[in-house]
Amino acid sequence: MLDADVEVDRREFTVTAAVHVAPGERLALFGPSGAGKTTILEAIAGLVRPARGRVELSGRVLTSTEPPKIHVPPWQRRVGLLRQNPALFPHLSVRDNLRYAWHPARSGRSPAELPQVAAALGISGLLPAMPAGLSGGQAHRVALGRLLLARCDALLLDEPYTGLDASLRRSLTELVAGLVQERSVSAVLVAHELMEAQAFASRLAILDRGSVLQIGAPDEVVLGPASRRVAELVGYQGFVPPPGQVEDGTIVGIHPERVVAGGQRGRGVVLTGIVSACRPAGAGWEADLAIGAATITCRLPERPPVPGGEMVVTAVDPPWFGPSGTAVTPPGAASAAGGPAGQDQVAR
Amino acid sequence: MAAVFGALVIWLALLGPVIALLTHLSGSAVVSALTGPGDLDPLVTSLASGAVALAVLLVFCTPLAWMLARGTLPFPRVWEAGVLCSLLLPPLVVGLLLIFFVGPYTPLGQLLNATPWHLSATNTFLALVIAEVYESAPYYVVGAQAAFADVDQRVEEQAAMLGDRPLRVFRRVTLPLAAPSLGVALSVAWARAMGAFGAVIIIAYHPYGLPLQIWLTQQETGLPSALPYALVLLVVALPLPLAAFTWSAHARRRRRG
Numbered sequence: 001m002l003d004a005d006v007e008v009d010r011r012e013f014t015v016t017a018a019v020h021v022a023p024g025e026r027l028a029l030f031g032p033s034g035a036g037k038t039t040i041l042e043a044i045a046g047l048v049r050p051a052r053g054r055v056e057l058s059g060r061v062l063t064s065t066e067p068p069k070i071h072v073p074p075w076q077r078r079v080g081l082l083r084q085n086p087a088l089f090p091h092l093s094v095r096d097n098l099r100y101a102w103h104p105a106r107s108g109r110s111p112a113e114l115p116q117v118a119a120a121l122g123i124s125g126l127l128p129a130m131p132a133g134l135s136g137g138q139a140h141r142v143a144l145g146r147l148l149l150a151r152c153d154a155l156l157l158d159e160p161y162t163g164l165d166a167s168l169r170r171s172l173t174e175l176v177a178g179l180v181q182e183r184s185v186s187a188v189l190v191a192h193e194l195m196e197a198q199a200f201a202s203r204l205a206i207l208d209r210g211s212v213l214q215i216g217a218p219d220e221v222v223l224g225p226a227s228r229r230v231a232e233l234v235g236y237q238g239f240v241p242p243p244g245q246v247e248d249g250t251i252v253g254i255h256p257e258r259v260v261a262g263g264q265r266g267r268g269v270v271l272t273g274i275v276s277a278c279r280p281a282g283a284g285w286e287a288d289l290a291i292g293a294a295t296i297t298c299r300l301p302e303r304p305p306v307p308g309g310e311m312v313v314t315a316v317d318p319p320w321f322g323p324s325g326t327a328v329t330p331p332g333a334a335s336a337a338g339g340p341a342g343q344d345q346v347a348r
Numbered sequence: 349m350a351a352v353f354g355a356l357v358i359w360l361a362l363l364g365p366v367i368a369l370l371t372h373l374s375g376s377a378v379v380s381a382l383t384g385p386g387d388l389d390p391l392v393t394s395l396a397s398g399a400v401a402l403a404v405l406l407v408f409c410t411p412l413a414w415m416l417a418r419g420t421l422p423f424p425r426v427w428e429a430g431v432l433c434s435l436l437l438p439p440l441v442v443g444l445l446l447i448f449f450v451g452p453y454t455p456l457g458q459l460l461n462a463t464p465w466h467l468s469a470t471n472t473f474l475a476l477v478i479a480e481v482y483e484s485a486p487y488y489v490v491g492a493q494a495a496f497a498d499v500d501q502r503v504e505e506q507a508a509m510l511g512d513r514p515l516r517v518f519r520r521v522t523l524p525l526a527a528p529s530l531g532v533a534l535s536v537a538w539a540r541a542m543g544a545f546g547a548v549i550i551i552a553y554h555p556y557g558l559p560l561q562i563w564l565t566q567q568e569t570g571l572p573s574a575l576p577y578a579l580v581l582l583v584v585a586l587p588l589p590l591a592a593f594t595w596s597a598h599a600r601r602r603r604r605g
Contacts, residue, residue, distance in 0.1 A: 045509060075508045075517075087506035090603050091524045100520075101510035132604045143506075150510050 238296025249323030439546025491533025
């Protein structure tokens with residue numbers, strides 16, 4: 001169990017976060033760059049000292065700013081950290097990199113563990129190679145194997161696969177997720193791409209300017225953002241007043257991928273707008289629709305009308321936000337879903 | 349084309365003196381110059397004092413270079429200026445100033461004399477070592493600082509996260525990674541120490557090392573009789589640098605896989 005409740009002062013704002021990650025659980029911290037995601041990892045790793053707070057891992061207190069003050073140095077924390085740079089030791093072969101913190105004789109572990117981990121990661125054939133000769137994906141597999149063999153109680157992944165191509169990133173993310181579950185390690189991933197966070201995480205935390213805005217299961221957070229800001233961060237691109245309502249400042253959030261053509265009143269909010277732009281996107285089209293003063297973007301499988309034409313679309317089950325920007329229950333759905341459900345924490 | 353020609357000219361010009369040395373030496377002259385009683389004393393003196401100077405550099409200058417590279421010292425610019433200052437001072441001036449710093453009538457000189465061994469930092473083996481340290485230290489510090497600065501701090505951070513205390517990180521990661529460049533820096537310092545003359549002639553006239561022997565022989569019996577000592581100096585000063593450069597290149601190749 002990883003328990004971290006820390007406040008770290010930074011120049012522009014204070015990073016405040018409380019994260020609790022059970023063994024085998026995978027938490028993703030998602031937010032724009034500069035939101036303080038890495039700072040949280042570094043506080044857990046002991047690389048920065050929090051101004052206030054406490055970090056506990058598997059029953060050991062690693063940091064405490066209350067008396068008795070405790071700051072366990074990074075090398076005694078048994079926390080694995082993987083960054084974008086895999087930081088392999090360039091003077092050691094892949095085998096010696098894997099062996100760096102693996103002492104089977106001293107800790108009573110099986111000497112077969114290294115070949116097993118290498119096989120699970122698909123790097124058995126690379127053991128005699130030097131790091132400089134590896135591709136980016138291979139280097140990351142070796143770095144991961146090195147962490148697994150070091151037997152860390154927690155695994156911190158700081159945007160590790162930035163710069164690798166999408167399919168490789170996906171397969172590595174799934175590989176880590178599987179291994180973390182299998183070995184019951186608490187894992188925290190920092191991501192600035194939502195898809196990567198979703199592929200990895202069993203829970204998703206949204207961070208902005210140093211604060212956790214929402215934590216929950218990934219689909220709950222994405223489909224039911226707790227505030228307009230969370231909605232913006234997870235990809236809702238248009239906010240329009242729902243038609244047929246008194247204009248009281250209530251708006252609905254429109255996600256480009258949750259819009260279908262045509263009016264389907266039973267599925268969500270029906271909107272009528274003027275097509276202002278239209279461009280091919282992947283196998284379909286992306287259209288900008290002007291609705292009153294607002295503009296929404298939607299992705300559609302069929303070609304929309306030419307710009308200037310009128311179009312009716314349905315935003316499927318959109319989140320509603322009150323004048324203050326926090327989520328509100330859509331009228332008529334009060335008893336059914338009960339708004340965004342299952343949130344551990346809602347701020348702002 | 350012109351660039352290659354220019355490079356060739358300057359290369360030949362730089363190597364010219366070595367070629368001249370080899371063409372003006374006869375085997376018999378070398379043998380007769382080095383076989384008399386005591387003829388090898390300057391060689392032994394130079395090797396011994398150079399080895400001690402090198403040990404002093406390793407022990408005292410390596411931590412300084414590491415701290416300069418990591419920026420852990422307060423006022424790093426001041427420290428760097430100090431190193432640069434000793435690099436830029438003419439050796440002759442260094443020798444002159446050393447007399448006023450560690451000479452027999454200075455507080456430091458008297459302190460040395462007060463030790464049980466009645467040490468003196470003028471015209472002794474100790475003086476020779478001191479002069480060689482002054483002439484070679486800045487070369488080592490500057491080179492070693494660059495060697496440590498080249499070591500990726502993210503790799504060191506990873507070693508710490510894998511459970512190594514800072515000293516262990518230094519031994520297992522920093523030092524092996526910096527070693528090839530450290531070796532080059534050390535060998536440059538060795539060549540400087542072997543050839544130290546400016547400061548040596550002022551504070552360590554005795555015992556003679558090879559540079560002083562060359563100068564004295566040349567003064568007393570003329571240029572040609574100094575040549576065998578020049579050859580000997582080259583032979584002892586060069587192997588370490590050459591070995592360091594070869595090893596450094598080899599280590600880099602090995603890392604490239």
